[in-house]
Amino acid sequence: MGYTFTWDDIEKICEALGLRKINSNVWQGVGPDGINRTCTIHSKHKGNIGDGLTNAIAKHQLFFKSKKDMYNFLKNL
Amino acid sequence: MSEEVFKLTTVTIKKAKDSLTELRREAIIGKEIIISDGKRKNQPDASLISTSLLDDLCESMKFTYNWVDNPDKNTGMFSLWCNELNTYGTGETKEEAIKNFVDNLMTYLNVFFNDLPFHLSKSNPNRKHYWYLRRIARCADNQEKLIEILDLPKED
Numbered sequence: 001m002g003y004t005f006t007w008d009d010i011e012k013i014c015e016a017l018g019l020r021k022i023n024s025n026v027w028q029g030v031g032p033d034g035i036n037r038t039c040t041i042h043s044k045h046k047g048n049i050g051d052g053l054t055n056a057i058a059k060h061q062l063f064f065k066s067k068k069d070m071y072n073f074l075k076n077l
Numbered sequence: 078m079s080e081e082v083f084k085l086t087t088v089t090i091k092k093a094k095d096s097l098t099e100l101r102r103e104a105i106i107g108k109e110i111i112i113s114d115g116k117r118k119n120q121p122d123a124s125l126i127s128t129s130l131l132d133d134l135c136e137s138m139k140f141t142y143n144w145v146d147n148p149d150k151n152t153g154m155f156s157l158w159c160n161e162l163n164t165y166g167t168g169e170t171k172e173e174a175i176k177n178f179v180d181n182l183m184t185y186l187n188v189f190f191n192d193l194p195f196h197l198s199k200s201n202p203n204r205k206h207y208w209y210l211r212r213i214a215r216c217a218d219n220q221e222k223l224i225e226i227l228d229l230p231k232e233d
Contacts, residue, residue: 026188036201040181052145053156053165060163
């Protein structure tokens with residue numbers, strides 16, 4: 001099953017993780033799990049984010065176990 | 078009697094202030110001088126070390142990339158991912174994505190060095206980015222050198 005995300009979705013996830021916008025496209029903060037995160041968001045780009053990039057952001061910027069894990073997190077907000 | 082084990086030189090802040098020129102000269106030839114706070118023992122130490130040695134250390138920090146997305150029915154964008162810095166660029170062409178990556182990298186460089194306590198915190202998995210970003214920061218005003226060390230992927 002494919003899990004698709006828009007930049008708006010990533011912004012919502014960042015907010016829910018306790019990150020705040022520190023400049024036009026960087027979000028940063030300490031999550032409820034105590035992990036410091038920094039995420040770059042291209043909010044001016046509309047439409048879905050590519051599958052590979054979503055996967056990399058989920059695992060390496062937001063530290064979810066997987067894209068599916070990030071999808072479930074978003075659905076439960 | 079066994080030979081005495083070599084130890085790095087440790088001096089207090091006061092001693093460092095009094096003999097900075099001499100200590101700097103020693104650091105240039107390769108000695109690392111650890112400066113400790115004689116009054117506040119719980120404060121971490123700082124080192125005076127040759128910049129050239131640190132530059133050599135950073136030389137081994139290489140950058141690798143993956144094209145993680147090519148345009149398809151889901152997205153019309155290329156996405157370039159840098160494995161060492163978890164930074165990306167996107168664009169309708171590879172050239173645009175590479176340019177966007179360099180812009181994002183420069184933003185990240187500023188964000189990182191403007192808040193070192195946050196990024197070097199033990200609870201920050203990105204603290205390992207420090208040496209890569211230092212390498213970039215050392216040539217941020219030299220575009221040619223920057224392009225050389227980034228070793229960006231070809232556009233085709």
